[in-house]
Amino acid sequence: MAKIGFIGLGNMGGPMVQNLIKAGHDLVVFDLSADAIKKATDAGAASATNAADVARGAEIVVTMLPAGSHVSSVYLGDQGLLAVAAKGTVFIDSSTIDVETARAVVSEAEQAGMKMVDAPVSGGVGGAEAGTLTFMVGGENAAFEAAKPYLDIMGKNIFHAGGAGNGQVAKVCNNMLLGISMIGVAEAFVLAEKLGLDGQTLFDISSTASGQCWSMTSYCPVPGPVPSSPANRDYEPGFTAGMMLKDLRLAQTAAQGVKAATPLGAQAAALYSLMEAGGHDQVDFSGIIKLLKGTL
Numbered sequence: 001m002a003k004i005g006f007i008g009l010g011n012m013g014g015p016m017v018q019n020l021i022k023a024g025h026d027l028v029v030f031d032l033s034a035d036a037i038k039k040a041t042d043a044g045a046a047s048a049t050n051a052a053d054v055a056r057g058a059e060i061v062v063t064m065l066p067a068g069s070h071v072s073s074v075y076l077g078d079q080g081l082l083a084v085a086a087k088g089t090v091f092i093d094s095s096t097i098d099v100e101t102a103r104a105v106v107s108e109a110e111q112a113g114m115k116m117v118d119a120p121v122s123g124g125v126g127g128a129e130a131g132t133l134t135f136m137v138g139g140e141n142a143a144f145e146a147a148k149p150y151l152d153i154m155g156k157n158i159f160h161a162g163g164a165g166n167g168q169v170a171k172v173c174n175n176m177l178l179g180i181s182m183i184g185v186a187e188a189f190v191l192a193e194k195l196g197l198d199g200q201t202l203f204d205i206s207s208t209a210s211g212q213c214w215s216m217t218s219y220c221p222v223p224g225p226v227p228s229s230p231a232n233r234d235y236e237p238g239f240t241a242g243m244m245l246k247d248l249r250l251a252q253t254a255a256q257g258v259k260a261a262t263p264l265g266a267q268a269a270a271l272y273s274l275m276e277a278g279g280h281d282q283v284d285f286s287g288i289i290k291l292l293k294g295t296l
Contacts, residue, residue, distance in 0.1 A: 001026055004150070005054035006045075007074060008064035008095070009036035012121065015128035016064065016094070016154045018043055023153045030054045055085040060150055062092045068101035075105050087113035090146045094135070096120040096247060099165045099172075099254050106139060106164035115143035118164060119151060120171040124238045132156040136174075138167035172254055175247035179268040179285065182215040186289035189222050200224055221286040235287035242281030245272040 002025050006017050009031040017040050021027050027045035030053070031037050037047050048054045051074050055061050061081060065071050071093060075081045081091065091109055093102070093116070102118040109116035117139035127133040133155035137144055144160045151158045161170045188211065192202040203225035207217050220226040230238055248269035255262045271288060275281060280296055290296035 002059045002150070003028070003057060005029070005048075005058035005061040006040075006064075007031070007051050007054055007061070009033065009040055010064065011125050012094075012128045013062075013064035014039055015125065016062070016133075017045060018129075019131045019154050020062075020150065021045060025150075025153075028054050028058065052079050052081065052084045055081040055089065058085065058089060060090045060092065060147075061085065062150070063095060065093075065095040065097075067095070068097035071095050071097055071105055072101055076108060082109055082112045082114060085114065089114050090143065091116040092119050092147050092150065093117070094119050094121055096171055096250070097168060098250055099168045100257070102138065102168045103165035110140070115140070115146050116164075117143045117147050118167040119147065120167050121155065122171065122174065123155070126238060127156075128154070135159065136161050136167040136170035138163060138165050138169070140164075168250075169254070172247055172251040175244065176251040176262065176265045176268070178215065179244050179248050179272065180264045181213050182219070182221065182286055183268055183271060183288055183292075185211075185213065185215040186221045186286070186292050189289060190292050215286075219286055221289040230284035230286055231289075235284040235290070237282060237284040239285050240281060241272055241275040241283050241285045241287060244285040245269065245276055245281065248272060 004020055004025050004027050006027055006029045009017060009029055014036055017027055017029060021044045028048050029037060029040045029045045030048045030051050041047050091114055106116045106118060117137050119135045119137045121133045121135055123133040131154055134157040135151045135155045137160050148158055161167050189199055189202060199222040203220060220229045221231050223231045230236055248265060251265050252269055275291055
């Protein structure tokens with residue numbers, strides 16, 4: 001049994017905590033939401049009064065925070081996690097943040113005598129609840145090996161992507177591709193409908209032809225062909241348009257930093273920003289089809 005600290009008990013972090021508790025570990029948690037803390041303590045976790053107290057005496061600390069600025073403020077400074085934790089503590093940051101911040105914080109952790117990985121996730125709330133998340137992990141080999149037993153509890157597919165920050169690189173590249181492909185699939189279904197071809201027929205053809213992709217066969221943006229897709233629940237989110245836009249913006253920031261040409265990524269970000277501007281950022285990202293149809 002390990003003593004694990006966990007900071008950030010939102011839609012993803014909360015279920016991840018539950019799985020660590022079920023595996024028999026001793027959890028101390030912190031979040032700004034009293035309701036989120038109560039769910040964790042009802043399941044058997046102890047609560048801390050602040051983020052720093054989570055790290056005191058912990059062997060492993062997991063963070064799941066909204067943005068790079070939050071990660072920096074929680075980890076760094078006189079009362080940051082790195083200042084109060086014992087040397088040798090293993091830190092797992094599962095936030096999705098910018099590559100530069102991820103690398104900077106891991107560097108500070110290593111200089112402080114800690115082991116740390118950036119380990120953003122894919123798989124949504126369902127994957128967090130089921131313990132089947134995909135973790136894309138950046139960091140030194142020793143840090144990865146120290147973190148992996150705990151990642152295995154929370155996830156099914158654990159990939160070591162290389163050095164610090166490479167987990168974030170993998171995440172933003174994957175999600176940029178996902179955002180682009182979803183728009184392409186949505187455009188195809190909109191065009192087919194206007195030309196008199198029903199969605200099921202297009203799905204039956206394209207899902208077995210060269211247009212096949214995950215956005216079509218696993219997350220189809222029209223109701224019917226894939227019963228589990230959000231299109232059959234009025235686009236109730238598994239992964240919101242707002243979260244997709246966050247990742248697309250991170251990808252654009254990274255691309256600009258290394259002068260990489262990502263014109264389709266930029267266009268995808270522009271389209272999802274229209275959903276945000278219209279107040280539809282909590283709609284599932286596959287709901288972009290409604291924007292294209294003019295029904296959002």
